Amino acid sequence: MASITLKLNNKNYTIEADPKMPLLWAIRDLAGLTGTKYGCGIAQCGACTVHLEGVPVRSCSVPVSSAANKNITTIEGLSTDNSTAVQRAWILEQVPQCGYCQSGQIMAASALLKRNPNPTDKDIDTAMQGHICRCGTYPRIRKAIKTAAQLMTQK
Amino acid sequence: METTPKNISRRNFIKLSGLTGTALTLGFSFSTSANELDIWNATAAESSGVELNAWISIDTNGKVTLMNHRSEMGQGSFQSVPQMIAEELEVALDQVNIIFAPGNGRKYGSQVTGGSSTIRGSYKKLLRLGASAREMLIETAAKKWGVNKSECYAENGTVIHRASGKKFHYGELVTEAAKLEAPKDVALKNPKDYKLIRKPLPRQDTPMKVNGKAVFGLDFKLPSMLYAVVERSPRFQGKVIKWDDTETKKVPGVRHVLKVTRDEFGNMREGVAVVADNTWAAMQGRKALKIEWDDTAFPHHSTEELYTKMREQVKGEMISFRTMGNTTSAFAKAEKKVEATYETPYESHSCMEPLNCVANVTDDKIEIWGPIQGPDWIQQNICAHFKLPPEKVIVNMTFLGGGFGRKAFTDYPYEAVMISKEIKAPVQVIWTREDDMTIGPFRPGMVYQCKGAVTGNGRIGSFETKISGQNMDMQNPGADKTSYNGSDTEGFLEGYFESIPHYSFGDSPLDSPVPVMWWRSVYSSTNAFAFESFIDELAVQAAKDPIDFRRQHLGERYQLLMNKLEQVSGWKERGKNTGYGVAITECFSSIVGEVVKVSKTADGKIKIDKVWAVMDCGWYVNPDIIKAQVEGSIVMALGAATKHETTFKDGKAVERNFVEYKMPRIQDIPEIEVHIMDNEEKAGGVGEPGLPPFTPALTNAIFDLTGTRIRRLPFSLDKIG
Numbered sequence: 001m002a003s004i005t006l007k008l009n010n011k012n013y014t015i016e017a018d019p020k021m022p023l024l025w026a027i028r029d030l031a032g033l034t035g036t037k038y039g040c041g042i043a044q045c046g047a048c049t050v051h052l053e054g055v056p057v058r059s060c061s062v063p064v065s066s067a068a069n070k071n072i073t074t075i076e077g078l079s080t081d082n083s084t085a086v087q088r089a090w091i092l093e094q095v096p097q098c099g100y101c102q103s104g105q106i107m108a109a110s111a112l113l114k115r116n117p118n119p120t121d122k123d124i125d126t127a128m129q130g131h132i133c134r135c136g137t138y139p140r141i142r143k144a145i146k147t148a149a150q151l152m153t154q155k
Numbered sequence: 156m157e158t159t160p161k162n163i164s165r166r167n168f169i170k171l172s173g174l175t176g177t178a179l180t181l182g183f184s185f186s187t188s189a190n191e192l193d194i195w196n197a198t199a200a201e202s203s204g205v206e207l208n209a210w211i212s213i214d215t216n217g218k219v220t221l222m223n224h225r226s227e228m229g230q231g232s233f234q235s236v237p238q239m240i241a242e243e244l245e246v247a248l249d250q251v252n253i254i255f256a257p258g259n260g261r262k263y264g265s266q267v268t269g270g271s272s273t274i275r276g277s278y279k280k281l282l283r284l285g286a287s288a289r290e291m292l293i294e295t296a297a298k299k300w301g302v303n304k305s306e307c308y309a310e311n312g313t314v315i316h317r318a319s320g321k322k323f324h325y326g327e328l329v330t331e332a333a334k335l336e337a338p339k340d341v342a343l344k345n346p347k348d349y350k351l352i353r354k355p356l357p358r359q360d361t362p363m364k365v366n367g368k369a370v371f372g373l374d375f376k377l378p379s380m381l382y383a384v385v386e387r388s389p390r391f392q393g394k395v396i397k398w399d400d401t402e403t404k405k406v407p408g409v410r411h412v413l414k415v416t417r418d419e420f421g422n423m424r425e426g427v428a429v430v431a432d433n434t435w436a437a438m439q440g441r442k443a444l445k446i447e448w449d450d451t452a453f454p455h456h457s458t459e460e461l462y463t464k465m466r467e468q469v470k471g472e473m474i475s476f477r478t479m480g481n482t483t484s485a486f487a488k489a490e491k492k493v494e495a496t497y498e499t500p501y502e503s504h505s506c507m508e509p510l511n512c513v514a515n516v517t518d519d520k521i522e523i524w525g526p527i528q529g530p531d532w533i534q535q536n537i538c539a540h541f542k543l544p545p546e547k548v549i550v551n552m553t554f555l556g557g558g559f560g561r562k563a564f565t566d567y568p569y570e571a572v573m574i575s576k577e578i579k580a581p582v583q584v585i586w587t588r589e590d591d592m593t594i595g596p597f598r599p600g601m602v603y604q605c606k607g608a609v610t611g612n613g614r615i616g617s618f619e620t621k622i623s624g625q626n627m628d629m630q631n632p633g634a635d636k637t638s639y640n641g642s643d644t645e646g647f648l649e650g651y652f653e654s655i656p657h658y659s660f661g662d663s664p665l666d667s668p669v670p671v672m673w674w675r676s677v678y679s680s681t682n683a684f685a686f687e688s689f690i691d692e693l694a695v696q697a698a699k700d701p702i703d704f705r706r707q708h709l710g711e712r713y714q715l716l717m718n719k720l721e722q723v724s725g726w727k728e729r730g731k732n733t734g735y736g737v738a739i740t741e742c743f744s745s746i747v748g749e750v751v752k753v754s755k756t757a758d759g760k761i762k763i764d765k766v767w768a769v770m771d772c773g774w775y776v777n778p779d780i781i782k783a784q785v786e787g788s789i790v791m792a793l794g795a796a797t798k799h800e801t802t803f804k805d806g807k808a809v810e811r812n813f814v815e816y817k818m819p820r821i822q823d824i825p826e827i828e829v830h831i832m833d834n835e836e837k838a839g840g841v842g843e844p845g846l847p848p849f850t851p852a853l854t855n856a857i858f859d860l861t862g863t864r865i866r867r868l869p870f871s872l873d874k875i876g
């Protein structure tokens with residue numbers, strides 16, 4: 001067990017954890033932020049995606065020790081009022097069904113648009129193919145990413 | 156709109172929603188005299204000693220609170236129910252608050268969300284409830300003004316006197332209105348006047364699903380709650396002989412190791428639970444556990460063995476379900492005939508949220524929180540096991556990260572209750588993805604043997620289907636294994652029964668220890684592949700266009716749908732080098748037709764270019780939710796047709812996670828265009844009926860393009876001859 005400081009959404013959390021514990025469980029069980037989801041535990045579904053120093057990572061496959069003292073953004077840290085272009089687009093296009101996969105989808109889409117404000121269908125495929133949605137919201141995810149790109153140019 | 160997924164008795168309900176006793180509260184009740192549903196004013200019900208299940212309440216500020224008795228697993232009943240109430244009550248949707256009702260079968264009628272039944276089962280009652288409250292408010296206002304109530308109308312949370320323009324807000328009327336008796340008969344609005352129903356209103360739960368605030372079962376936490384994972388017998392019916400937890404106990408954070416059982420259709424399955432301070436420690440502890448299982452008492456089936464048996468069984472005697480005429484002699488005499496066998500795989504539900512459940516057992520009650528499709532069934536189950544009256548077992552529903560039938564099954568809360576009782580602390584049981592994928596229950600694998608003939612004028616002369624597969628109703632101890640499967644014809648259009656002179660449907664149930672359960676659209680999800688592929692094979696025999704061939708057998712409602720499908724898909728103008736396939740199925744009282752267009756890529760693979768769907772679900776609420784459900788159903792069908800299956804080896808499920816059980820991904824999804832028929836037929840389901848027609852429409856399209864007939868699922872789009 002080790003004492004580890006997590007910088008989650010600009011707030012420091014000091015936790016006692018096995019250094020090998022995946023960041024996912026530290027965020028959910030120890031810091032108590034449950035917006036980040038568990039779907040597979042083996043980097044196959046994308047439900048657990050967070051930004052580590054701005055880069056999307058699968059928190060189920062990152063040991064908590066390697067994320068210590070780094071800037072981590074979870075879905076809760078994206079905005080307090082659903083105001084980011086991606087969140088607004090997700091609402092406009094009515095993407096979520098059960099909603100369980102959507103934190104991961106939104107984190108991935110946000111990172112994509114930051115890198116590439118005008119993604120093609122191919123770019124969207126590449127960035128989003130690691131994210132499973134069992135409810136099958138894929139057509140709307142594609143549409144919402146394009147809508148978000150447009151919203152971003154309007155600002 | 157806010158949500159409060161809490162436990163509520165009627166009194167609590169009134170308190171919780173911040174209402175006073177002066178609020179107007181209306182609910183359903185099974186009246187004691189006649190066994191029919193009545194709408195009651197809460198005060199009247201109380202003084203007559205009628206047990207009321209409160210549904211809506213309007214407070215002195217005009218705020219409406221509504222209890223939703225269905226769980227929300229993605230299909231949007233969260234939205235549709237308030238939309239109906241608000242329509243008849245003449246209030247804006249944002250004036251309506253919603254609370255999920257806790258499990259209590261007696262009070263709320265069946266709460267199981269399944270069979271796409273939320274709207275189907277209760278829409279007339281919900282409309283009447285809203286309309287009754289509206290009429291009582293109008294009556295109160297009319298009395299206050301001393302005018303006839305026909306001179307008044309309701310709009311936007313107010314009652315207006317037409318001639319003078321005088322107004323009362325609902326809040327000003329509720330105290331008086333609460334003293335009235337609920338009207339016996341109320342007129343419902345004409346669909347032409349709908350302001351909310353039939354409009355693609357945004358779902359109210361979307362905002363909290365894009366910022367991490369929606370609380371799913373896995374997200375629910377109680378103070379000082381512990382976390383448990385359970386090692387269950389990998390062969391379905393294994394019993395624990397003994398275990399060694401020396402290494403487990405060395406894992407920091409592990410607190411308890413104990414034997415647990417799980418109620419699977421009344422059969423107690425065994426496992427060993429590891430309870431720890433956090434999920435990860437519990438998982439690590441379980442890895443270190445060594446369990447010895449006794450699994451000698453049942454066969455260890457492999458996929459090959461299961462299908463060999465089913466292929467044998469369809470050749471033998473059937474338990475007949477539905478017949479007309481004599482298919483044997485009709486088939487023998489016919490000139491043009493076909494025989495074909497279709498096979499569909501076992502499938503895992505694989506909801507994105509793996510199963511989980513929180514339980515807190517205290518001296519005086521048991522309380523459960525979780526992603527639950529059937530709270531009243533779980534309440535009954537727990538009451539029976541622990542010999543408690545219903546008021547001591549409280550089942551709370553969180554959001555569900557997918558259900559698809561799996562979360563209507565009552566097995567998983569029992570383990571959590573057992574552990575919490577034993578360790579005297581609140582506990583959450585978490586199924587890992589591997590647990591969720593390998594323990595089941597699964598969609599049963601099926602084999603269909605079809606024989607059919609076409610007559611000289613190109614109509615279906617006879618249609619026979621022999622089915623073998625596990626019957627979901629035959630798993631309880633003492634189940635009658637000699638009765639037919641009442642679902643043998645699920646998915647088949649009712650219209651065919653009127654126009655085919657000889658038909659027969661029967662089944663020969665397969666016996667296996669593999670647990671099986673409803674999977675989105677249930678038997679239709681597999682039956683439809685056989686039926687609609689076979690209809691296509693018969694159309695080829697008859698040398699008729701697949702849509703024309705179907706049309707000549709079916710009545711007006713189906714005809715209208717097919718005309719629409721033909722038109723939107725450009726069926727008649729379809730070009731060369733593309734394949735078009737059609738399928739139409741009926742499921743939970745809705746009819747859905749789909750056309751799939753395919754082509755070949757330069758490297759010889761099949762590409763799905765587009766899917767058109769036409770849904771006829773009769774009376775409906777929200778077209779955008781219906782479209783989303785059909786899109787999702789098509790994606791789920793695509794996965795089961797072309798990506799994944801659960802196989803068994805030596806009595807264990809082989810596919811353990813998404814590496815082996817491959818899901819459709821964003822790049823696999825074609826454009827999907829959904830249309831809805833407008834009519835006033837009875838409301839049908841919307842969450843499931845879009846699924847069954849997709850696969851046969853796809854394989855029929857592939858036949859159209861390549862001449863290859865696909866008769867076993869799943870198949871790869873990359874490897875078609």
Ligand code: FES
Pocket residue numbers: 037038039040041042043044045046047048049058059060061
């Ligand atoms: S939970 Fe991390 S990728 Fe699935």
Ligand code: FES
Pocket residue numbers: 096097098099100101102132133134135136137229507556557
């Ligand atoms: S919305 Fe349910 S899994 Fe994606």
